[in-house]
Amino acid sequence: MILAMVVCANTGDLLLKRGMTQIGAVQLSVSGIHHAFFLTVTSGTIWIGIFFLTGFMISYMTVLSWADYSYVMPAGAFGYAVLTLLAVVFLHESVSPRRWIGVALICIGVLLVGQTKPRTTQVSAVQVIA
Amino acid sequence: MTHDVVWRDALLLSVLIFGSTGGEIAITYGMKATGEPAHLRPKALLKFLGRAVRNGWFWVGVPMMAASFYALLMLLSWEPISFVIPASALSYVIGTLGAKYILREDVTSARWAGVLLVCAGVVLVTLG
Numbered sequence: 724m725i726l727a728m729v730v731c732a733n734t735g736d737l738l739l740k741r742g743m744t745q746i747g748a749v750q751l752s753v754s755g756i757h758h759a760f761f762l763t764v765t766s767g768t769i770w771i772g773i774f775f776l777t778g779f780m781i782s783y784m785t786v787l788s789w790a791d792y793s794y795v796m797p798a799g800a801f802g803y804a805v806l807t808l809l810a811v812v813f814l815h816e817s818v819s820p821r822r823w824i825g826v827a828l829i830c831i832g833v834l835l836v837g838q839t840k841p842r843t844t845q846v847s848a849v850q851v852i853a
Numbered sequence: 854m855t856h857d858v859v860w861r862d863a864l865l866l867s868v869l870i871f872g873s874t875g876g877e878i879a880i881t882y883g884m885k886a887t888g889e890p891a892h893l894r895p896k897a898l899l900k901f902l903g904r905a906v907r908n909g910w911f912w913v914g915v916p917m918m919a920a921s922f923y924a925l926l927m928l929l930s931w932e933p934i935s936f937v938i939p940a941s942a943l944s945y946v947i948g949t950l951g952a953k954y955i956l957r958e959d960v961t962s963a964r965w966a967g968v969l970l971v972c973a974g975v976v977l978v979t980l981g
Contacts, residue, residue, distance in 0.1 A: 724893070739925075739926065739929070740929055740934060743926055743929045743930045744929075744930075746930065747930065748930050748931055749926075749927050749930045749931070751861065751927075759927075759930070763926065781898070781902065784880065784884055784902070784905055785889075785890060785893070785898070785901070787880065787881045787884040787885070788884040788885065788887055788888060788889045788890065788901070788905075789889045791952065791956075791958045792877060792878060792881040792948065792951075792952045792956055792958065793948070793949045793952035793953070793956075793958050793960050793964055793968070794958075794964070796877070796945065796948050796949070796952075796968075797945060797967055797968050797971040800945070800971045800974065800975050803974070803975055803978045803979070804974075804978075807978060819981055821977050821980060821981065822977065822978050822980075822981055824974075824977055825973075825974045825975070825976070825977025825978035825979075825980075826974065826978060827974070828970045828971070828973050828974030828977065829970070829971050829974035829975065829978065830974075831967075831970050832966075832967040832968065832969070832970030832971035832972075832974060833967065833971060834967075835963055835964070835966055835967030835970065836963075836964050836967035836968065836971070837967075838963060839961055839963050839964045839967075840959070843958050843959035844885065844956065844957060844958055844959075
């Protein structure tokens with residue numbers, strides 16, 4: 724479920740970035756925001772991005788129903804490490820030492836959080852009654 | 854970068870960070886009250902989602918996350934991703950503080966160390 728969360732979030736973010744780049748800079752005025760909103764809701768790329776982000780939201784909600792927020796949240800950053808590895812393996816991109824250090828820090832950080840107890844809060848009264 | 858641009862970016866980053874962490878904390882609160890899905894099959898997941906959307910905290914979280922999302926879209930249209938994502942990495946720290954003091958989660962020193970490493974790692978990766 725955390726893997727689905729990471730894949731959907733990163734694919735969604737990349738599609739949104741592509742969609743917003745196609746739309747161009749948003750002017751900070753009523754008409755500018757209105758125009759940007761219209762372009763956003765009519766962009767296919769943005770809608771596919773939203774589809775992936777909906778998948779992320781469903782997997783995120785499911786994980787949060789039993790695990791701590793402070794346990795789940797850092798795991799989301801694992802996507803940055805996966806994207807870097809994919810760029811090296813499939814796109815043969817050269818990655819700077821700074822970026823490799825960042826990937827290592829994310830992996831160590833996620834592993835450290837992964838060693839802690841996933842749930843530290845009590846079962847709520849609502850859940851007990853239900 | 855002019856003075857107005859700095860203020861505009863600072864305002865949108867605040868909406869981005871506090872909107873996402875505040876929204877996620879509200880949704881976590883709602884999800885804990887909703888309880889786990891019985892199975893991970895489509896029917897059980899739909900039933901689970903139906904229960905989740907009837908929880909008031911879910912509807913507190915959604916507008917906050919929507920505001921954060923729109924702030925992200927606006928920032929990405931003005932600034933490079935190599936600025937937006939490292940700056941928003943602060944939300945890992947704000948979110949963990951929220952988890953500790955609002956959700957009353959037991960954030961151990963190991964978890965704090967992990968969160969801070971992830972935060973630093975995200976900044977380094979996005980700077981390239």
